[in-house]
Amino acid sequence: MKRIINTTLIVIAPIFVTAQSKYQYAMDREVFNVCAMIFTVGLFMIFILSIINRIMDYRLKNKIVEKGIPENLVSSILQTSPKENRNINIKWFSLLMGISLGLLIVYNTLPLGIHSLAIIAFCVATSFLGYYFFLKQSEK
Missing domain, CATH: 1.20.5 (Single alpha-helices involved in coiled-coils or other helix-helix interfaces)
Incomplete structure (x- = not known):
C-alpha cells in the first residue's frame, strides 16, 4: 500500500512544482x-x-x-431492498467523481476536441467499474 501511495505522489509531484502557472486564463x-x-x-x-x-x-x-x-x-x-437504498449515495459519488476527474483532465489537456469526449467517457466508465467492484466487495 505504501508503494502505491509513494508512486502516486511521485507521479503527481511535477504538477504541483511547476515554476510557471498554466492556469492564468479563467x-x-x-x-x-x-x-x-x-x-x-x-x-x-x-x-x-x-x-x-x-x-x-x-x-x-x-x-x-x-x-x-x-x-x-x-x-x-x-x-424494497434496503441494500439498494444504502448504495445509491456511493453510486452518485462514484459517478460525480468520474465526471469531475474527466473534466479536470480535459481542462489540463486543452484544446478541446474529440479526445475530450473520449477522456470523459473513459473516466465515467472507470467510475462505474469502481462502483461495480465496490458492490462485489460489499456482497462478501
Missing part, C-alpha cells in the same frame, strides 16, 4: 453557462423521473389493494 463564461445548463437540465430530469416513479408505485399499490391480492404475495411484490 474559464470562459459561455463554457460555464453551458455546463450549468446541462447540470440544471439533468437535475430537473431526475426530479421528473422520481416523481413519475412515485406516482406509478402509488397506482400499483392502489390496484393491488383493489384486487384483494393475498398479503404474502403483496409483501413479496412491494418489498
Whole structure:
C-alpha cells in the first residue's frame, strides 16, 4: 500500500512544482453557462423521473389493494431492498467523481476536441467499474 501511495505522489509531484502557472486564463463564461445548463437540465430530469416513479408505485399499490391480492404475495411484490437504498449515495459519488476527474483532465489537456469526449467517457466508465467492484466487495 505504501508503494502505491509513494508512486502516486511521485507521479503527481511535477504538477504541483511547476515554476510557471498554466492556469492564468479563467474559464470562459459561455463554457460555464453551458455546463450549468446541462447540470440544471439533468437535475430537473431526475426530479421528473422520481416523481413519475412515485406516482406509478402509488397506482400499483392502489390496484393491488383493489384486487384483494393475498398479503404474502403483496409483501413479496412491494418489498424494497434496503441494500439498494444504502448504495445509491456511493453510486452518485462514484459517478460525480468520474465526471469531475474527466473534466479536470480535459481542462489540463486543452484544446478541446474529440479526445475530450473520449477522456470523459473513459473516466465515467472507470467510475462505474469502481462502483461495480465496490458492490462485489460489499456482497462478501
